[in-house]
Amino acid sequence: METRNIMIVGVGGQGSLLASKLLGHLLVEQGYDVKVSEVHGMSQRGGSVVTYVRYGDKVYSPIIDKGEADIIVSFELLEAARWLEYLKPGGQIVTSTQQTDPMPVITGAAAYPQDLVNKMKDAGAKVDALDCLALAEEAGSSKAVNLVLMGRLSHYFDFPEEVWKETIAAVVPRQFIDLNIKAFELGKEHIEELNNGKVLSERD
Amino acid sequence: MLGNAAAARGLYEAGCGFVSSYPGTPSTEITEEAAKYNEIYAEWAPNEKVAMEAAFGASLAGTRSFCGMKHVGLNVAADPLFTVSYTGVNAGMVIGVADDAGMHSSQNEQDSRHYARSAKIPMLEPSDSAEALAFAKLAYELSEQFDTPVLLKMCTRVAHSQSIVETSERAEAPRRPYVKNIAKNVMTPANAIKRHPFVEERMARLAEWAETADIDRVESGTDSSVGIITSSTSYQYVKEVCGDRFPVLKLGMIWPLPEKKIRDFAASVSSLVVVEELDGFVETFVRELGLSCKGKEAFPQLGEFSQNLVAEKLGLAAHTGKALEEVLPGRPPVMCAGCPHRGLFYVLSKNKCTVLGDIGCYTLGAAPPLSSIEMTLCMGASVSATHGFNKALGAESEGRTVAVIGDSTFMHSGMTGLANIAYNQSNSTVIILDNSITGMTGHQQNPTTGYNIKGEPAGKIDLEALCRAMGFARVRVVDPYDLKACDAAVKEELAAAEPSVIISRRPCALLKYVKHKAPLRVDPEKCIGCKSCMRIGCPAVAIKDGKAHVDATLCVGCGVCSQLCPADAFESTGKEA
Numbered sequence: 115m116e117t118r119n120i121m122i123v124g125v126g127g128q129g130s131l132l133a134s135k136l137l138g139h140l141l142v143e144q145g146y147d148v149k150v151s152e153v154h155g156m157s158q159r160g161g162s163v164v165t166y167v168r169y170g171d172k173v174y175s176p177i178i179d180k181g182e183a184d185i186i187v188s189f190e191l192l193e194a195a196r197w198l199e200y201l202k203p204g205g206q207i208v209t210s211t212q213q214t215d216p217m218p219v220i221t222g223a224a225a226y227p228q229d230l231v232n233k234m235k236d237a238g239a240k241v242d243a244l245d246c247l248a249l250a251e252e253a254g255s256s257k258a259v260n261l262v263l264m265g266r267l268s269h270y271f272d273f274p275e276e277v278w279k280e281t282i283a284a285v286v287p288r289q290f291i292d293l294n295i296k297a298f299e300l301g302k303e304h305i306e307e308l309n310n311g312k313v314l315s316e317r318d
Numbered sequence: 319m320l321g322n323a324a325a326a327r328g329l330y331e332a333g334c335g336f337v338s339s340y341p342g343t344p345s346t347e348i349t350e351e352a353a354k355y356n357e358i359y360a361e362w363a364p365n366e367k368v369a370m371e372a373a374f375g376a377s378l379a380g381t382r383s384f385c386g387m388k389h390v391g392l393n394v395a396a397d398p399l400f401t402v403s404y405t406g407v408n409a410g411m412v413i414g415v416a417d418d419a420g421m422h423s424s425q426n427e428q429d430s431r432h433y434a435r436s437a438k439i440p441m442l443e444p445s446d447s448a449e450a451l452a453f454a455k456l457a458y459e460l461s462e463q464f465d466t467p468v469l470l471k472m473c474t475r476v477a478h479s480q481s482i483v484e485t486s487e488r489a490e491a492p493r494r495p496y497v498k499n500i501a502k503n504v505m506t507p508a509n510a511i512k513r514h515p516f517v518e519e520r521m522a523r524l525a526e527w528a529e530t531a532d533i534d535r536v537e538s539g540t541d542s543s544v545g546i547i548t549s550s551t552s553y554q555y556v557k558e559v560c561g562d563r564f565p566v567l568k569l570g571m572i573w574p575l576p577e578k579k580i581r582d583f584a585a586s587v588s589s590l591v592v593v594e595e596l597d598g599f600v601e602t603f604v605r606e607l608g609l610s611c612k613g614k615e616a617f618p619q620l621g622e623f624s625q626n627l628v629a630e631k632l633g634l635a636a637h638t639g640k641a642l643e644e645v646l647p648g649r650p651p652v653m654c655a656g657c658p659h660r661g662l663f664y665v666l667s668k669n670k671c672t673v674l675g676d677i678g679c680y681t682l683g684a685a686p687p688l689s690s691i692e693m694t695l696c697m698g699a700s701v702s703a704t705h706g707f708n709k710a711l712g713a714e715s716e717g718r719t720v721a722v723i724g725d726s727t728f729m730h731s732g733m734t735g736l737a738n739i740a741y742n743q744s745n746s747t748v749i750i751l752d753n754s755i756t757g758m759t760g761h762q763q764n765p766t767t768g769y770n771i772k773g774e775p776a777g778k779i780d781l782e783a784l785c786r787a788m789g790f791a792r793v794r795v796v797d798p799y800d801l802k803a804c805d806a807a808v809k810e811e812l813a814a815a816e817p818s819v820i821i822s823r824r825p826c827a828l829l830k831y832v833k834h835k836a837p838l839r840v841d842p843e844k845c846i847g848c849k850s851c852m853r854i855g856c857p858a859v860a861i862k863d864g865k866a867h868v869d870a871t872l873c874v875g876c877g878v879c880s881q882l883c884p885a886d887a888f889e890s891t892g893k894e895a
Contacts, residue, residue: 125649126651127654138480142482147481147482148480148481148482149446149479149480149481150479150480150481151475151478151479151480152478152479152480153422153423153474153478159651159652159653159654159679159682159758160649160651160652160653160654160857161649161650161651161652162648162649173481174554174555174557174558175551175554175555175557175558175624175625176446176475176476176479176481176551176554177475177624177625179624179625179626179636179637180626180637180638180639181626181636181637181638181639182625182637182639183639192646192647192649193649195642195646196646196649198639198640198641198642199639199640199641200639201639201640202637202639203639203640214857214869215857215860216647216648216649216650217649217650217652217685217686217855217857218647218648218650219647219860220852220855220857220859220860220861221686221687221852221855222849222852222861223647223686224647225647226647227644227646227647230642233642233644234642237640237641237642238640256871
């Protein structure tokens with residue numbers, strides 16, 4: 115098979131490393147050649163962060179370049195927009211509608227862009243946007259946004275639900291398994307609404 | 319497995335028994351992972367020079383050893399590096415160095431391969447995790463066979479990428495007996511002059527070894543109009559773009575290089591292209607052989623490569639995507655909510671201090687709105703440069719200039735600069751930002767924290783006693799959450815007629831043991847919208863609809879913002895996190 119490319123983007127500290135760990139673990143278990151590339155250090159301090167996950171029969175480059183991502187998973191709306199150029203033409207964005215002001219917005223040097231979901235759609239992307247923070251809180255912790263997103267993402271793979279849940283059980287600490295599975299299920303079930311044509315509004 | 323974890327696995331399987339390193343992105347996890355193996359003694363040393371000398375000592379004693387560092391760390395350790403090349407080793411000694419093309423977390427973009435050539439030490443360069451593991455093991459074999467330390471060169475994309483590896487059992491390396499050998503190990507001029515020919519002859523033998531070694535291999539291609547010489551992560555980009563189209567000479571040992579193999583490869587293709595990040599290191603060697611090739615006139619010397627860049631430079635089709643047309647606000651890294659450095663930098667900014675900075679999270683004190691730091695160079699330079707700055711400008715500077723340096727950086731290279739202030743008597747003020755951890759690289763212990771790499775109790779250096787012992791009569795400790803106390807300390811110590819040290823002490827807000835207060839909230843009735851609280855650049859505080867607003871998911875209740883509020887609008891939510 116041709117190599118498939120998943121980018122996970124967000125703000126440093128939001129939990130993208132756990133998301134890529136889960137995905138990498140799952141894909142290795144499914145027998146693929148997998149490469150996951152992360153950035154550590156300075157940019158983790160509240161900066162824009164990106165993790166690349168690539169899988170297929172044989173993967174060479176550890177990174178994903180412009181125009182190559184099949185799916186961009188985003189913890190934050192502005193970050194989804196920032197990395198849009200990395201999406202394949204007609205590719206899929208799976209994003210939380212969470213908005214975290216970057217420092218230039220906090221200091222008043224810039225404004226947070228409006229209507230990003232529609233702008234990304236206008237640019238040719240398929241966008242699946244959901245308030246993952248609210249669902250994570252419903253699951254029991256605002257830190258479980260990554261699992262809500264994974265639940266959402268699971269719809270774009272052909273793996274049975276059990277495979278995802280087994281991966282969660284294998285990767286997260288035991289005391290958080292139930293919470294994370296609940297967050298995964300909440301993210302997963304909400305896509306049914308999308309498929310039924312219900313409108314998912316952006317927060318604010 | 320992460321590239322760095324794979325390198326650590328290689329150390330383990332090779333029977334390595336001693337690891338001493340100083341943390342530095344992207345090298346840190348090699349040592350962190352090595353410390354998880356009970357068979358390996360691992361430690362954080364105060365700096366890279368100490369780490370390399372300790373690793374040499376262990377090698378001399380007969381235990382396979384390792385020291386790891388980032389590219390700029392190798393500069394610190396360059397002194398032992400050049401001479402351990404002469405002494406050679408007893409048990410195998412491997413030096414891990416990780417470059418950071420693209421400067422994800424570094425102050426420069428230097429190419430460590432030059433060290434291999436100038437120090438006359440072989441360097442292996444893995445291109446993925448499997449090779450990181452295999453090359454670490456091979457490095458020990460080469461080290462002992464050729465009586466040389468061996469450099470294992472990582473880069474960000476190899477160090478911090480995960481790919482599949484196959485592990486095997488550890489092969490214990492029996493301790494090699496230590497034998498006193500003054501001619502080999504005491505590098506006086508008389509002895510060193512006899513070792514130098516050995517070094518040259520050793521490198522010639524290693525070059526000969528490389529001619530037949532699998533580690534430098536030719537991969538055939540269907541189109542020999544172009545032959546590509548490459549290594550490391552550049553090899554992955556080439557294969558991604560070209561597949562099996564062009565023949566590739568894939569170099570696993572980047573120094574010394576195999577002359578005949580390169581000549582034969584050149585003869586088998588119509589034209590040569592060298593694909594390598596940063597400097598034209600291999601290209602220079604190829605040209606020295608009298609071969610013509612395409613290199614840095616096409617491929618940049620700056621930053622990282624990628625598959626699109628390699629495709630474009632080879633004249634092949636690259637992928638393109640579509641960006642939004644509008645300019646999006648950037649998201650630079652920021653000090654975390656509750657970061658203890660914030661309060662202190664606010665005070666320095668308010669007092670219009672000239673701040674000479676250092677390497678660590680607190681370098682973010684140079685970013686708006688604090689915009690406080692005016693100089694950052696290398697580990698320890700804040701202290702030494704402040705001395706020079708004050709000597710050059712005299713009293714006018716001494717009354718407003720401070721050095722800021724973290725606890726770990728102070729242990730690394732700040733102490734010697736402090737000794738210079740004490741000895742040569744500039745009236746300088748040094749602020750040690752003691753957050754009780756090495757923060758930027760991800761929370762490593764250091765000699766001031768009282769814990770070792772495994773989190774076990776260890777020796778603890780008393781910063782106050784150390785500074786006093788160096789001759790500083792004025793040493794005081796402040797809590798950076800207390801703006802009034804910080805302000806008084808800065809004003810008084812700058813005004814004092816003798817050198818001084820201020821220790822700004824509070825643990826990093828991200829440390830797990832740190833208990834946070836309940837998040838704050840703003841009473842919109844009281845808030846007058848003056849934006850005083852925005853001057854500290856806290857990511858948890860924003861202005862919404864003209865009033866201050868606290869993001870309760872980020873706020874840790876440090877209270878620095880509330881000390882700036884003229885209307886007393888901040889209040890506790892009362893809910894402990």
